[in-house]
Amino acid sequence: MRAAVCWFDGEEWRDGVVAAGASGPRLLPDADNNGLPRLNGVITGGFTDHHVHLQLVELAPLAGSTLGRVVDLGGDPAVLEELRPLEGVEVLYAGAFLTPPGGYPSNRSWAPSGSVREVADEDAAERAIAEMKDAGAVRIKVASNSTAGPVFSDMLLRAIISIAASHRVPIVVHAEGRGEAQRVVRLGAERLAHAPFSERLSDSEISGQAASAAWISTLSIHDGETYDIAVDNVRRFRSAGGTVLYGTDLGNGPMPVGLNPREIAALREARVDGSDLLQALAPLDPTAPGSRLLFFPGCTPDTANPLLARLLTPADLEA
Incomplete structure (x- = not known):
């Protein structure tokens, strides 16, 4: 399961792909997101x-x-x-x-x-x-x-x-x-x-x-x-x-x-x-191996509220 996503790198917002993995969702920053469903929210690191x-x-x-x-x-x-x-x-x-x-x-x-x-x-x-x-x-x-x-x-x-x-x-x-x-x-x-x-x-x-x-x-x-x-x-x-x-x-x-x-x-x-x-809040690099990803459900870069963030789960990719 993969989805296109907007993610924050600590300085600015970027486009990428989030994918299900054996150890949990992972961010693929350079993957092609053409034709993929878009995650309803944005992500960053802890x-x-x-x-x-x-x-x-x-x-x-x-x-x-x-x-x-x-x-x-x-x-x-x-x-x-x-x-x-x-x-x-x-x-x-x-x-x-x-x-x-x-x-x-x-x-x-x-x-x-x-x-x-x-x-x-x-x-x-x-x-x-x-x-x-x-x-x-x-x-x-x-x-x-x-x-x-x-x-x-x-x-x-x-x-x-x-x-x-x-x-x-x-x-x-x-x-x-x-x-x-x-x-x-x-x-x-x-x-x-x-x-x-x-x-x-x-x-x-x-x-x-x-x-x-x-x-x-x-x-x-x-x-x-x-x-x-x-x-x-x-x-x-x-x-x-x-x-x-x-x-x-x-x-x-x-x-x-x-x-x-x-x-x-x-x-x-x-x-x-x-x-x-x-x-x-200096989020950790969400592209780093093993990085836990934070999910801002329903948010855009303009509305990303840290208090709404939670850990991204595989279920979020199935929604």
């Missing part, structure tokens, strides 16, 4: 949550969700390595938080054992970053939360970013507290684990951020004034051409294990919608 904490949640629901990849930003690297692979879900991780002695989240009861490395100097930073990379980390998570303890000096943070670059592992920074988002990006951080929420950035600051860094959204963890600040910052950041990535901080309080409707709604409030929203 979505990405760019900020999760797997040790703080029940993992079983991930297997049947529309997430195809998660990025853990703070946990015990040995435990996280044992979690890979989750059924149908690619697990990437940063390993332990790097923070100054006494810094966030070393003083937080929720932080799992082994999830923090307190770094006092460049030698300690080199050891911690090498340890994380050897443990399989594809990111380095740095905490810079001035509201909850000490933060790295400019000199040491710049050195940490340089050391990570020498190991070819990108930095992701939790920046919290007045001025921290601006400071860490000025020092070379290229990705923030949270859209800035401690203060409303000026338009010129937003423009500088858009040219220098990507933001992981995590809007739904906030409420009240903090929520309004974060949404407004994201709205102007995206308008300035900044890259916004979908992320929920899964494990930070009760929330669904899978796609989070409140995060989607917040992104839409920040005017991240349509193809921009799908790009923020």
Whole structure:
């Protein structure tokens, strides 16, 4: 059974063919679709949550969700390595938080054992970053939360970013507290684990951020004034051409294990919608061998709503 289909490659919509296979439906991107029936809907690969904490949640629901990849930003690297692979879900991780002695989240009861490395100097930073990379980390998570303890000096943070670059592992920074988002990006951080929420950035600051860094959204963890600040910052950041990535901080309080409707709604409030929203969700390559395909039943490229997506089944090709 085969059907013509429109599919999203992470950047744009394309035409292809979806076919039944022994391990489930598969996408044939270059197959001739002339004369084939057309699938009543569109497809893509599994979505990405760019900020999760797997040790703080029940993992079983991930297997049947529309997430195809998660990025853990703070946990015990040995435990996280044992979690890979989750059924149908690619697990990437940063390993332990790097923070100054006494810094966030070393003083937080929720932080799992082994999830923090307190770094006092460049030698300690080199050891911690090498340890994380050897443990399989594809990111380095740095905490810079001035509201909850000490933060790295400019000199040491710049050195940490340089050391990570020498190991070819990108930095992701939790920046919290007045001025921290601006400071860490000025020092070379290229990705923030949270859209800035401690203060409303000026338009010129937003423009500088858009040219220098990507933001992981995590809007739904906030409420009240903090929520309004974060949404407004994201709205102007995206308008300035900044890259916004979908992320929920899964494990930070009760929330669904899978796609989070409140995060989607917040992104839409920040005017991240349509193809921009799908790009923020960074779907996996649906043409990759063994890729699980997401189906948006009854949708077109203009109406593809992530909240309507579900796993494509062989029965869908028979409809």
